[in-house]
Amino acid sequence: MESLSRVLQPYKQLVGDVAGIVTVLQMFSGCFVCNDIRKKGSSNGFSPMPFIGGCGLTILFSQHALLMGDLAMIRANVVGLAISVVYTGFYYLYTPKQSRGQFWKQVGIAVAITTSLLAYAQWEDPALVEDRFGLIITVMLLTLIAQPLFGLPEIMRKKSTEGLPFAMILSGTVVGSMWLLYGIILNNTFVVLQNLAGVVLSAIQLALFVIYPSKDSKEKKQ
Template sequence: METLSIALQPYKDTVGAVAGVVTIAQFFSGVFMCKDIYRNKSTAGIPSMPFIGGFVIGVLMLKYSLILDDAAMLIVNLSAVVLNILYTAFYYIYSQDRNVEIFKPLSYGVALIACLLGYATWEDDTLLEHRYGLIVTILMLALIGSPLIELNEIIASKDASCIPFPLTFMGALCTALWLIYGIILLNVFMIVQNLVALVLCVVQLILCFMYPKALVNTDKKML
């Protein structure tokens, strides 16, 4: 690992810059989901979790950026919060069951934000950065892997349309770049975090290619 890190050192700034740009670009991948919603005039088959979860994680990461006093991180996560609010509002317009799809998960998300921000106010400052960062990382990985909760149903129905392909593809690209950056820095926490996230994204992408929505719809028409 150390040998690889040394070999990649000349590319440190380039990898970091590209990872930052791709991360911001990832936030706009939700536009493709909104396009599908608008075309179908319905949210059927499209979960709200990527948007609501993105908003929750964005707010929590905003707090983390303030803890780290990182201006660049602050701007990135502020952009994530604003965009996910817009995506959620768009989702709301076309939602058929707003209580289940919007209000219920959003209330859980707001409660989680309140709890963690409250925790951040009383935790020891010397421990806050590591512990809060660990909590947010776990939540982020849970959000990334959330579509796999329906793994049995995906395999049984041969339909992976519940997995948001644009977000997952961009997520895989982002985590791969940050993984390389973590290797360059020899940051174990960053390496483990992005390696797990990358595996989760790759598994979901494999499912998307194995069970594409278009194939399911074609099969149904043939029947």
């Protein structure tokens, strides 16, 4: 990877800028999910974690970018945080009153985890914090990306991918590929591994859309 990194060094600024731009564009893919929620008139059936988790992760990735001193990643994550906050607020507006307690519970967990990790980043040995903090947020990112797969048994039972955020998954694959290339240029193992694993998980989810339709099988019969 080191030799490839040296070859690609002249393109570092360009790839970083493009990765930042497609990241911001990818974040607008949440509009499609919000529109589906609006059409349904309720957030029931849609997980808030892509939005709540997006808020927490963009904060943590901004901290990691600060540790790395990478301006392109900082800019992308600050914009991403603002967009994720808007999505989360929209989701809340369409959350039925009886479900809002669960919503706030998930927000509380996300705030507690994010705050704890930010505190850890300040406490850890400066010589070790970049790698260790990078490993922690990599695991969290992959968990968030894989979250739709937790409902795989239900998808297989219903033979439907309804509820899966196709636009977010597809755009996430493109964005992951760009940051993967950028990580290679940086010769940063964590950036490479987290994006490589993210692209693989996204590809698995995209395959579900090929296997199963996006509408519930019961709905098709009507």
